[in-house]
Amino acid sequence: MSRAAEAIRDRVAVVGVGCCQFGENWDQAPSDMIVDAAYEAYADAGIDRPQEQIDAVFTGSIYSNKGPHECADALKLFEKPVTMVSNYCATGTDAFRCGVMSVAAGLYDTVLVVGYDKPKDRGVAGPSVVMSQVRDLPQTPAGWFALCAATYFEKYGAGREDLARISVKNHHNGTLAPNSFLKREITLEDALGARMISWPFGLYDCAAQTDGAAAAVITRADLASRYRDDPVLVKAVTVMAGPNPQKDPGNDFLRWKPTGWAAKVAYDQAGIGDPMAEIDVAQLHDCFTLTELLSYEDLGFIQKGSAKEHIAEGTFELGGALPVNTDGGLKAFGHPTGATGVRMIYENTLQLQGRAGERQVPGATTALSHNIGGHPTACGIAILGRS
Amino acid sequence: MSGLESYGAYVPPTRLGLSTLGGGAPKEGGPEKAVAWNDEDAVTMAVTAGAACLRGFERDSVDAVLFASTTYPMKEKQGAALVARALDLRSDVRTADLSGSLRAGISALRSAADAVTAGSARRVLVVASDCRLGAPGSGQERNFGDGAAAFLVGDADPIATFEAGHAVAEEIVDLWRAEGDRFVHSWEERFVVQEGYLPGMTQVVEGLLEKAGAGAGDFERIALYAPDARSHATLARKLGFSREAVTDPLFGRVGNAGCAAAPLQLVATLETASPGERLLVAGYGDGAEAVTLATTAGLEKLGPRRGLAWHLARRWTVPSYDLYLKARNLGTSEYPMPEDQGLSATIHHRERDDDVSFKGQRCQACGAVQFPAQRVCESCFAKDRFDRVRLSDRSGHVVTYTFDFFFPTPRPPTVVTISDIDGARIHLQLVDCDPRQVTTGMAIEPSFRCIHRVGGRPNYYWKAVPLPEEPA
Numbered sequence: 001m002s003r004a005a006e007a008i009r010d011r012v013a014v015v016g017v018g019c020c021q022f023g024e025n026w027d028q029a030p031s032d033m034i035v036d037a038a039y040e041a042y043a044d045a046g047i048d049r050p051q052e053q054i055d056a057v058f059t060g061s062i063y064s065n066k067g068p069h070e071c072a073d074a075l076k077l078f079e080k081p082v083t084m085v086s087n088y089c090a091t092g093t094d095a096f097r098c099g100v101m102s103v104a105a106g107l108y109d110t111v112l113v114v115g116y117d118k119p120k121d122r123g124v125a126g127p128s129v130v131m132s133q134v135r136d137l138p139q140t141p142a143g144w145f146a147l148c149a150a151t152y153f154e155k156y157g158a159g160r161e162d163l164a165r166i167s168v169k170n171h172h173n174g175t176l177a178p179n180s181f182l183k184r185e186i187t188l189e190d191a192l193g194a195r196m197i198s199w200p201f202g203l204y205d206c207a208a209q210t211d212g213a214a215a216a217v218i219t220r221a222d223l224a225s226r227y228r229d230d231p232v233l234v235k236a237v238t239v240m241a242g243p244n245p246q247k248d249p250g251n252d253f254l255r256w257k258p259t260g261w262a263a264k265v266a267y268d269q270a271g272i273g274d275p276m277a278e279i280d281v282a283q284l285h286d287c288f289t290l291t292e293l294l295s296y297e298d299l300g301f302i303q304k305g306s307a308k309e310h311i312a313e314g315t316f317e318l319g320g321a322l323p324v325n326t327d328g329g330l331k332a333f334g335h336p337t338g339a340t341g342v343r344m345i346y347e348n349t350l351q352l353q354g355r356a357g358e359r360q361v362p363g364a365t366t367a368l369s370h371n372i373g374g375h376p377t378a379c380g381i382a383i384l385g386r387s
Numbered sequence: 388m389s390g391l392e393s394y395g396a397y398v399p400p401t402r403l404g405l406s407t408l409g410g411g412a413p414k415e416g417g418p419e420k421a422v423a424w425n426d427e428d429a430v431t432m433a434v435t436a437g438a439a440c441l442r443g444f445e446r447d448s449v450d451a452v453l454f455a456s457t458t459y460p461m462k463e464k465q466g467a468a469l470v471a472r473a474l475d476l477r478s479d480v481r482t483a484d485l486s487g488s489l490r491a492g493i494s495a496l497r498s499a500a501d502a503v504t505a506g507s508a509r510r511v512l513v514v515a516s517d518c519r520l521g522a523p524g525s526g527q528e529r530n531f532g533d534g535a536a537a538f539l540v541g542d543a544d545p546i547a548t549f550e551a552g553h554a555v556a557e558e559i560v561d562l563w564r565a566e567g568d569r570f571v572h573s574w575e576e577r578f579v580v581q582e583g584y585l586p587g588m589t590q591v592v593e594g595l596l597e598k599a600g601a602g603a604g605d606f607e608r609i610a611l612y613a614p615d616a617r618s619h620a621t622l623a624r625k626l627g628f629s630r631e632a633v634t635d636p637l638f639g640r641v642g643n644a645g646c647a648a649a650p651l652q653l654v655a656t657l658e659t660a661s662p663g664e665r666l667l668v669a670g671y672g673d674g675a676e677a678v679t680l681a682t683t684a685g686l687e688k689l690g691p692r693r694g695l696a697w698h699l700a701r702r703w704t705v706p707s708y709d710l711y712l713k714a715r716n717l718g719t720s721e722y723p724m725p726e727d728q729g730l731s732a733t734i735h736h737r738e739r740d741d742d743v744s745f746k747g748q749r750c751q752a753c754g755a756v757q758f759p760a761q762r763v764c765e766s767c768f769a770k771d772r773f774d775r776v777r778l779s780d781r782s783g784h785v786v787t788y789t790f791d792f793f794f795p796t797p798r799p800p801t802v803v804t805i806s807d808i809d810g811a812r813i814h815l816q817l818v819d820c821d822p823r824q825v826t827t828g829m830a831i832e833p834s835f836r837c838i839h840r841v842g843g844r845p846n847y848y849w850k851a852v853p854l855p856e857e858p859a
Contacts, residue, residue: 134731134735135738135741137838137839138801138803140794146789151786196790198789199791199800247758247813251805
């Protein structure tokens with residue numbers, strides 16, 4: 001076992017998770033969503049005196065300009081360390097990672113992780129269009145993530161139809177998740193006929209834009225039984241920085257490099273040799289359909305270039321060999337950036353504890369969650385397991 | 388003896404059919420005018436014309452830049468310094484703007500000739516560029532066109548030498564644009580022509596002929612500014628110039644290009660002239676100014692240039708008047724919201740070699756070219772060991788692309804590419820190109836453009852345009 005694997009694997013347990021209703025939460029402040037998510041996680045862990053039972057807080061947000069105080073003040077968790085983490089779309093996973101490391105290092109017994117964001121307070125629909133750049137305009141996330149399409153399609157013969165199937169799948173899964181924003185089935189024709197956002201992404205290829213918060217209570221593995229009799233163990237957690245793919249001279253635009261790098265480290269920590277066989281359920285970063293497609297390959301689930309066939313066969317659908325985005329993913333939940341990684345921890349925890357209702361993957365014992373963000377320049381992966 | 392060593396031009400490829408004005412359909416082959424698109428203005432056109440003129444010349448040999456324009460977007464802040472930086476000229480280059488009159492282009496040319504003759508500069512780049520806006524529905528909207536012309540003035544092997552020059556000054560309220568005015572005002576047209584244009588031009592040409600000791604019949608080519616085609620014909624007849632000698636004033640093709648109008652005609656004469664011809668060029672505005680030149684054997688040695696003919700051959704037609712209004716920001720729109728402060732002046736300043744000069748860097752350790760400047764090599768991780776390299780005069784190819792329908796632009800989609808120039812990967816918009824024609828691997832070259840306006844200021848950067856099949 002590598003030193004990193006020894007330092008992390010099975011040392012920390014998730015004993016409580018919470019997730020607020022994601023959506024256009026016009027009548028909720030960030031603090032309202034933080035409280036909804038955190039108190040659900042408290043209840044899940046059986047925590048009734050958080051001010052005494054929580055030793056430290058790691059929170060993640062990219063839109064907040066209030067720093068860690070926003071979360072500390074909302075939850076009135078004072079006289080303890082509270083830290084805010086920012087790492088693009090991997091922010092939630094990174095906040096979780098910082099919490100896990102602090103517990104694994106023995107600094108704290110029990111830590112609260114809260115990811116949240118409230119982009120719908122900015123007065124614009126859709127993702128931000130950065131207009132204050134000096135160069136590199138336009139700056140739209142759809143434009144960034146679309147840059148692998150021309151090259152990937154050309155090399156592997158995939159096309160918009162393959163992307164559309166991912167959107168149809170995630171829309172369907174979203175109808176089964178109580179806290180999702182979009183609960184509407186769509187057809188391939190809907191996806192292919194929608195207005196274009198950034199080729200090849202039509203409207204339905206893009207994640208929704210929502211407000212949301214999610215929380216997790218983590219503790220030392222040896223203390224987990226105080227909170228629950230079915231704790232979930234952290235097998236691996238890592239983030240990875242990558243070059244800006246737009247100026248990276250070696251980039252082939254067939255993959256997003258940080259995913260491959262992060263996967264290698266995460267599999268080493270978790271002791272996973274064959275991800276397709278050993279992982280039972282995965283939440284992947286489907287900010288855009290192509291991001292999910294590339295992640296199947298970049299995570300080593302399948303060979304590079306073979307996503308088209310697997311999508312056609314339903315490999316990643318509920319009931320398939322490796323269900324992906326069982327709750328509908330970013331597509332159905334939207335992407336309040338800091339919240340997303342923690343929302344994935346929430347879904348994977350429910351899946352591993354057999355609490356995922358209609359979308360339950362039977363007998364799941366190992367679950368992976370993945371974020372990739374920036375241009376993309378940052379990736380986060382967490383692997384949870386029972387056993 | 389001072390003269391012209393090179394020339395170049397820029398005419399926007401966008402053409403607005405005069406039949407389109409007011410809402411009609413474009414008429415193939417009908418009269419039209421060249422219009423700057425939403426990412427173009429007097430500065431971007433000047434830079435492109437300047438680069439065309441400097442092709443094949445050592446840029447460090449340019450001692451001064453004179454920028455003539457009545458439509459440079461800033462009141463306080465020099466255009467010539469920006470043009471010089473975008474052309475990556477020496478930092479000790481002398482720069483000055485000439486403005487306020489449509490004869491500024493000819494005045495700049497003559498001032499440059501004087502500087503070279505006096506020995507205070509060996510080479511002067513003169514750029515005349517105008518982008519005047521006629522109010523929607525006005526006669527000026529029909530008349531005005533956009534374009535730029537550039538000349539390298541020096542005394543080493545000129546293609547044409549200056550002979551005589553003459554100017555007259557006159558106080559007259561014929562055309563004006565005051566502080567805060569968006570559109571040009573004009574007094575009654577008959578007054579403008581009869582009391583301003585015809586006597587002013589007549590006086591300057593007669594004075595010039597006297598100085599040159601020449602008659603009207605001694606010139607093979609004559610380039611005359613004119614407010615309109617009819618006045619142009621009247622003046623030529625009045626001065627006794629033969630129809631064959633008088634250069635096409637470009638109405639119905641470019642339109643009245645303001646202070647670049649006579650300079651563009653001069654480019655046209657140089658493109659077709661033979662050695663040993665005499666040329667006369669005259670500009671008008673608050674008086675008039677004119678010069679005579681004689682072409683030399685050097686004309687045949689100058690390599691092909693992107694001049695007027697080259698640009699006139701490249702064109703696309705605006706399909707509707709509404710689209711033109713949108714591109715020139717003459718329509719109404721609530722988006723994007725104004726950002727008052729605009730882009731950061733400090734970032735703009737720090738990055739001027741990257742963003743304005745479009746210089747990348749070459750790693751001294753591994754040789755990799757990258758953009759923008761950075762402290763640690765993207766390829767071999769060497770630190771602080773780079774030479775700056777100019778990318779603006781290079782070509783490259785598209786690595787990948789997307790069509791962005793979300794970004795606000797008059798004519799979606801915005802074509803976004805990652806382009807490779809000498810190995811550097813650069814995020815560049817691709818313009819002057821039908822999105823259906825975009826492919827990976829297609830050849831491109833950089834073009835200086837205004838990528839957006841924010842905080843009341845234009846933000847200049849580079850875009851990609853398809854690499855022309857005929858380079859010049």
